[in-house]
Amino acid sequence: MSWFKRTEKGITTPTSEKKDTPDGLWYKTPSGKIILTKDLKANHYVCPDDSYHVKIGSKEYFEILFDENEFTELDADMVSEDMLKFVDSKPYNKRLEATQLKTSLKDAIRTAYGKMNESPLVVACMDFEFIGGSMGSVVGEKIARAIDHARLTRTPILIISRSGGARMMESSFSLMQMAKTSAKLALLSEEKVPYISLLTDPTTGGVTASFAMIGDFNIAEPQALIGFAGPRVIRETIGKDLPKDFQTAEFVQEHGFLDFIVDRRKLKSTLTSLLKMLK
Amino acid sequence: MILDFEKPIVELETKLAELKQLLYQGSKIDVSETVSLLEKKIQTLKKDTYKNLTRWQKVQLARHPERPYTLDYLEKMTTDFIELHGDRTVGDDKAMVGGFATIDDQTFMIIGQQKGRNTKQRQYRNFGMPNPEGYRKALRLMKMAEKFGKPIVTLIDTPGAFPGIEAEERGQGEAIARNIKEMFMLKVPVICIIIGEGASGGALGIAIGDRVLMLENTWYSVISPESCSSILWRSWDYKEQAADALKLTANDMLSLNLIDGIIEEPLGGAHKDADAMVEKLKEVILKTFKELEEIPAEIRISQRIDKFSAMGRVKE
Numbered sequence: 001m002s003w004f005k006r007t008e009k010g011i012t013t014p015t016s017e018k019k020d021t022p023d024g025l026w027y028k029t030p031s032g033k034i035i036l037t038k039d040l041k042a043n044h045y046v047c048p049d050d051s052y053h054v055k056i057g058s059k060e061y062f063e064i065l066f067d068e069n070e071f072t073e074l075d076a077d078m079v080s081e082d083m084l085k086f087v088d089s090k091p092y093n094k095r096l097e098a099t100q101l102k103t104s105l106k107d108a109i110r111t112a113y114g115k116m117n118e119s120p121l122v123v124a125c126m127d128f129e130f131i132g133g134s135m136g137s138v139v140g141e142k143i144a145r146a147i148d149h150a151r152l153t154r155t156p157i158l159i160i161s162r163s164g165g166a167r168m169m170e171s172s173f174s175l176m177q178m179a180k181t182s183a184k185l186a187l188l189s190e191e192k193v194p195y196i197s198l199l200t201d202p203t204t205g206g207v208t209a210s211f212a213m214i215g216d217f218n219i220a221e222p223q224a225l226i227g228f229a230g231p232r233v234i235r236e237t238i239g240k241d242l243p244k245d246f247q248t249a250e251f252v253q254e255h256g257f258l259d260f261i262v263d264r265r266k267l268k269s270t271l272t273s274l275l276k277m278l279k
Numbered sequence: 280m281i282l283d284f285e286k287p288i289v290e291l292e293t294k295l296a297e298l299k300q301l302l303y304q305g306s307k308i309d310v311s312e313t314v315s316l317l318e319k320k321i322q323t324l325k326k327d328t329y330k331n332l333t334r335w336q337k338v339q340l341a342r343h344p345e346r347p348y349t350l351d352y353l354e355k356m357t358t359d360f361i362e363l364h365g366d367r368t369v370g371d372d373k374a375m376v377g378g379f380a381t382i383d384d385q386t387f388m389i390i391g392q393q394k395g396r397n398t399k400q401r402q403y404r405n406f407g408m409p410n411p412e413g414y415r416k417a418l419r420l421m422k423m424a425e426k427f428g429k430p431i432v433t434l435i436d437t438p439g440a441f442p443g444i445e446a447e448e449r450g451q452g453e454a455i456a457r458n459i460k461e462m463f464m465l466k467v468p469v470i471c472i473i474i475g476e477g478a479s480g481g482a483l484g485i486a487i488g489d490r491v492l493m494l495e496n497t498w499y500s501v502i503s504p505e506s507c508s509s510i511l512w513r514s515w516d517y518k519e520q521a522a523d524a525l526k527l528t529a530n531d532m533l534s535l536n537l538i539d540g541i542i543e544e545p546l547g548g549a550h551k552d553a554d555a556m557v558e559k560l561k562e563v564i565l566k567t568f569k570e571l572e573e574i575p576a577e578i579r580i581s582q583r584i585d586k587f588s589a590m591g592r593v594k595e
């Protein structure tokens with residue numbers, strides 16, 4: 001017999017009501033710096049000692065960007081339909097349910113509109129913790145509708161990417177989201193509404209090969225991994241070690257594919273200045 | 280090359296050839312009845328085999344080394360093909376070919392990935408895996424076709440865009456993304472045909488069209504069955520399950536409304552009768568072009584955008 005017994009069975013607190021990410025009182029960066037999570041949050045989830053950008057999701061980015069964290073979410077209840085009845089190590093619909101429960105998210109993206117320093121802005125922000133930020137029908141459709149919203153209201157749009165690429169469990173439906181999002185961006189372009197693409201750590205695969213790389217402005221966070229093929233695939237294909245700093249934001253900027261790299265602490269002010277000049 | 284599931288057919292064909300040999304040699308035993316019986320049996324077996332292929336078997340046919348490639352179609356289907364090289368920036372990608380060509384007095388811009396037939400050619404063509412400059416060459420040629428008001432046909436046959444260091448340095452993702460976006464706005468008719476393998480972004484980079492068609496024994500999906508197996512099952516051994524799960528055949532893609540039509544192949548695959556395949560493709564291209572030509576450009580563009588925008592399944 002155990003010394004004490006839990007009276008309530010099962011813990012049902014959703015992640016959103018638990019402690020803020022990152023969990024715990026302290027946070028340790030990869031270089032070993034330790035910071036109070038409270039201070040980390042106040043510092044836009046950037047470690048003041050080594051400028052390490054902690055990986056965050058839509059909740060945190062909305063907090064950082066929208067004035068007083070006020071925004072209207074678009075298509076908040078949209079979920080994926082397991083059209084193909086895809087089964088790998090477990091059925092896709094079970095995987096979806098489990099992930100929704102674990103993360104309190106509906107899918108790998110949230111879209112919203114609100115004000116950034118008093119100017120209207122549409123933001124679509126990916127959540128990596130939802131099946132690796134993979135792009136399936138929901139991600140594609142929500143981005144498409146957010147772009148439509150931006151076009152029809154003539155509001156600048158910011159898409160924050162953080163994704164491993166396509167969601168294999170949606171197979172070709174997933175592939176065609178690359179086409180759908182790019183089609184909507186082509187229409188947005190015609191209307192001359194600004195589109196800023198922010199690439200964060202990591203952005204690869206079908207996301208890089210569609211909406212993430214064709215912003216009017218392609219910008220990134222420091223040290224973010226950005227590429228089409230993942231480093232492992234490239235290493236296996238060519239059978240050689242990869243150069244140091246390969247596929248970092250700095251590398252990608254050096255090769256001409258990013259307009260600039262922005263420290264998260266200056267993200268809001270930089271975007272505000274940039275968009276002001278386009279008015 | 281004989282695929283595993285074709286072996287029973289080949290065995291019967293070998294037996295038939297032996298019997299015919301006996302006939303010619305004037306054998307005293309009358310084998311003519313056996314010969315005609317065997318011929319019938321082979322026909323039935325062929326039909327049974329090729330009409331009931333599994334998804335993985337279709338993938339094997341799509342990769343058959345004797346299948347006609349882009350340049351074979353260009354050579355046999357068109358007159359006056361003039362190949363146009365280079366992306367005007369970095370170089371000329373041998374895995375992507377294209378140029379103006381004539382089919383029955385109509386000029387087309389025809390662009391496609393190109394694979395090689397032997398080891399040397401395969402290396403030269405980088406196994407049909409374009410680098411960014413291949414996609415940029417394709418876009419340059421498409422823009423030129425638009426400028427001169429000529430319709431575009433793309434022939435898709437790639438195991439994927441090349442995953443290499445230089446490809447990343449030169450922006451593989453950007454090149455594919457730009458092509459996808461720009462292809463939506465092309466004012467001329469665009470017909471895209473999967474003639475072999477349609478692997479992911481590397482295929483999609485030249486596959487945004489008013490009509491997207493697949494040859495009967497080809498595959499088109501977000502990932503190859505092997506890579507899917509290695510990622511989701513963490514082993515290369517589940518490629519057949521992966522092929523089934525991905526629903527990557529022409530039939531699958533049509534029933535999911537992700538393509539516009541299927542082009543029938545000769546029995547046993549395009550390579551079994553390349554001339555017939557070429558004729559068929561030519562017929563389909565001309566017919567499809569005639570339909571598209573009638574539609575005003577702005578309507579064609581908005582239909583193209585609407586079609587791809589409707590792809591995906593969500594619940595609200």
